[in-house]
Amino acid sequence: MNRRKFLKIAGMSSLLGVGGFSVANTVRNELEASQIKSSPAALTAKRWAMVVDMSKFKSPEDYQKCIDACHRVHNVPTGSDDPKQEIKWMWTDTYEHAFPGNEDEYLAEKVKHMPFLLLCNHCDNPPCVRVCPTKATFKRKSDGIVMMDMHRCIGCRFCMAGCPYGARSFNYRDPRPHIDESKENPEFPTRMKGVVEKCTLCYERLAVGLEPACVEAAKEVAAKNGTTPGLIFGDLEDPNSAVRKILDERFSIRRKPELGTGPSVYYVL
Amino acid sequence: MYNGGKIIIGILIFLGIMISPFLLTGQKSTAIPDPKVDTPEILKMPETERTCVESKDYMKREHMKMLNQWRDWAVRDGLTIYTSKTGKEYTMSLQKTCMKCHSNKSKFCDECHNYADVSPYCWDCHIAPKEKET
Numbered sequence: 001m002n003r004r005k006f007l008k009i010a011g012m013s014s015l016l017g018v019g020g021f022s023v024a025n026t027v028r029n030e031l032e033a034s035q036i037k038s039s040p041a042a043l044t045a046k047r048w049a050m051v052v053d054m055s056k057f058k059s060p061e062d063y064q065k066c067i068d069a070c071h072r073v074h075n076v077p078t079g080s081d082d083p084k085q086e087i088k089w090m091w092t093d094t095y096e097h098a099f100p101g102n103e104d105e106y107l108a109e110k111v112k113h114m115p116f117l118l119l120c121n122h123c124d125n126p127p128c129v130r131v132c133p134t135k136a137t138f139k140r141k142s143d144g145i146v147m148m149d150m151h152r153c154i155g156c157r158f159c160m161a162g163c164p165y166g167a168r169s170f171n172y173r174d175p176r177p178h179i180d181e182s183k184e185n186p187e188f189p190t191r192m193k194g195v196v197e198k199c200t201l202c203y204e205r206l207a208v209g210l211e212p213a214c215v216e217a218a219k220e221v222a223a224k225n226g227t228t229p230g231l232i233f234g235d236l237e238d239p240n241s242a243v244r245k246i247l248d249e250r251f252s253i254r255r256k257p258e259l260g261t262g263p264s265v266y267y268v269l
Numbered sequence: 270m271y272n273g274g275k276i277i278i279g280i281l282i283f284l285g286i287m288i289s290p291f292l293l294t295g296q297k298s299t300a301i302p303d304p305k306v307d308t309p310e311i312l313k314m315p316e317t318e319r320t321c322v323e324s325k326d327y328m329k330r331e332h333m334k335m336l337n338q339w340r341d342w343a344v345r346d347g348l349t350i351y352t353s354k355t356g357k358e359y360t361m362s363l364q365k366t367c368m369k370c371h372s373n374k375s376k377f378c379d380e381c382h383n384y385a386d387v388s389p390y391c392w393d394c395h396i397a398p399k400e401k402e403t
Contacts, residue, residue, distance in 0.1 A: 035352045035353070036346075036350065036352070037348055037350050037352075038348045039350050143347075147345075149344050151340060184396065186396055187362075190394050191394055192393035192394050203347065
């Protein structure tokens with residue numbers, strides 16, 4: 001065999017090899033992609049949003065019920081005395097802290113001390129997503145949920161610095177020993193030491209056709225109080241959705257809209 | 270051969286050191302893993318339905334890739350239903366699907382993983398089913 005012949009054969013066979021490999025790969029991916037779909041029962045929307053109607057919550061226990069429902073469903077560690085170790089997906093804070101820059105000198109005393117129910121705002125333009133170096137936190141294109149992929153989080157905490165709402169908590173320690181084992185939800189994972197977590201708008205419940213845990217708890221609270229629910233959940237881009245109907249009628253505020261993040265959680269008093 | 274004796278002694282010492290780990294631990298060879306699939310959940314099913322998501326061979330060889338794929342589809346793409354080769358539909362979930370049948374993590378997962386000395390980090394977060402002490 002001369003040099004020319006050898007190069008010809010080598011060239012042809014490597015071409016065949018590369019070509020064959022890529023063809024085989026595309027076929028395989030197509031096969032796999034055709035095997036999956038979302039559940040037909042899943043709740044879908046273009047952009048999920050929540051309205052918190054403060055007038056429907058009568059007592060601190062009412063808020064606590066929503067918070068507890070969320071934390072129980074997602075195996076969030078509770079009962080920590082050390083505020084630095086606190087993990088929160090949903091919490092309450094005063095008007096002054098929730099809406100800084102909007103405080104008036106003579107704000108109604110009632111509003112001043114109202115415990116506003118706070119959670120991740122699932123921003124339209126989320127700064128946490130922009131700063132995440134591993135894309136562990138990302139915005140779902142299908143419905144606008146700002147998601148966490150715990151498998152990818154490296155615990156750099158850029159997102160915590162980026163989030164203007166303080167919606168993110170870092171696991172400084174292993175959360176497992178701080179979750180009541182008798183109350184844990186065996187259908188949802190916990191987190192591990194060194195990852196950041198936050199509200200995921202109950203993506204796992206939406207996927208099987210259930211409303212978020214806090215919304216469900218708010219309905220129970222409403223039934224007890226004899227009012228309509230204080231948490232309303234729906235599609236912001238659907239003009240007939242429950243959230244849009246309320247926003248059409250009532251004056252609403254959002255947290256720090258001047259930052260341009262486009263929060264999806266609205267508050268009506 | 271020049272310095273033949275020294276060379277041969279040297280080779281013997283070298284071989285002795287190289288095979289010493291085998292000689293020292295060789296007596297207690299590790300038991301071949303024997304993952305158990307006789308959980309109550311599986312035994313409850315009729316014999317004909319006792320199949321995994323895909324064939325046994327495929328699962329043995331590819332379960333780690335499949336779990337990675339499931340993870341990406343479920344977490345990142347929000348797709349939760351997997352249709353197997355046989356046309357049966359499964360929810361893509363480690364805790365809700367895999368471990369519902371394989372409720373014996375220590376005898377099913379750990380058995381091989383320990384033998385192969387791999388330590389997947391699934392259980393740092395995912396909750397393993399409670400196993401009854403036997």
